[in-house]
Amino acid sequence: MIGVYLVMVCLFLVFLYIPLPWIYGRVLRKMQKVKAISGNQVFLTFDDGPGNRLTPQILAVLNDNNVKATFFILGRNVVGRERILKSIVKEGHSVASHSFSHLHAWQVLPWRLISDIKKSWDLLHDVLGTEQDKFVFRPPYGKLNLLSVLFLWRQKVAIVYWTIGSLDTWAMDKRNVNHAAERIRCDGGGIVLFHDFDRAADQTDDYLLDSLKAVIKAGQDMQLAFSSIEQLHRK
Ligand SMILES: [Zn+2]
Numbered sequence: 630m631i632g633v634y635l636v637m638v639c640l641f642l643v644f645l646y647i648p649l650p651w652i653y654g655r656v657l658r659k660m661q662k663v664k665a666i667s668g669n670q671v672f673l674t675f676d677d678g679p680g681n682r683l684t685p686q687i688l689a690v691l692n693d694n695n696v697k698a699t700f701f702i703l704g705r706n707v708v709g710r711e712r713i714l715k716s717i718v719k720e721g722h723s724v725a726s727h728s729f730s731h732l733h734a735w736q737v738l739p740w741r742l743i744s745d746i747k748k749s750w751d752l753l754h755d756v757l758g759t760e761q762d763k764f765v766f767r768p769p770y771g772k773l774n775l776l777s778v779l780f781l782w783r784q785k786v787a788i789v790y791w792t793i794g795s796l797d798t799w800a801m802d803k804r805n806v807n808h809a810a811e812r813i814r815c816d817g818g819g820i821v822l823f824h825d826f827d828r829a830a831d832q833t834d835d836y837l838l839d840s841l842k843a844v845i846k847a848g849q850d851m852q853l854a855f856s857s858i859e860q861l862h863r864k
């Protein structure tokens with residue numbers, strides 16, 4: 630009998646550790662989608678950068694169109710690209726954290742994940758030289774565990790998902806350069822996910838830039854606002 634109770638307790642703890650944060654993430658994503666759409670807003674977001682090749686090209690497109698975006702920086706990609714990180718802020722865009730090492734929250738020990746998040750915050754704080762020492766967080770792979778959620782709650786740091794993928798990390802034959810723009814036209818707003826790290830094959834650069842331009846065109850045609858991610862949490 631004690632064995633049965635033990636198994637039930639273990640199952641409950643596992644539920645608390647992974648499925649519950651997963652459900653929480655789904656709810657958050659839904660709420661963020663509703664908020665973006667009801668506010669007639671498009672949030673352009675870029676993960677895993679900065680990249681030597683893509684980030685400056687993206688900044689040029691954003692500048693040409695006079696729209697703002699948010700860059701979810703991967704700490705390990707900042708080394709040697711500090712100047713690009715600074716130029717993101719200089720051009721009026723927002724910087725947020727996508728952790729330092731891109732760890733999967735279900736596959737590493739919780740304290741390792743938490744120290745990885747802190748490491749990315751410290752790096753952004755040091756390189757940017759701002760007073761800000763905590764940054765909005767987007768979990769790698771969209772995955773969280775119970776302790777990382779509790780940690781971020783305690784730090785009062787917002788967790789941000791995405792509602793529309795640009796498919797820029799998908800296999801070439803599964804991509805559609807107009808996918809994100811079509812979704813913006815259909816949904817009337819949203820949080821669009823791109824990736825600005827340097828790939829081995831540079832044909833993705835053209836795909837991403839064309840997809841970004843199509844999203845901007847769709848948002849402008851519909852007179853949507855291009856907002857930085859802080860505005861998602863403003864009442
Ligand atoms: Zn990522």
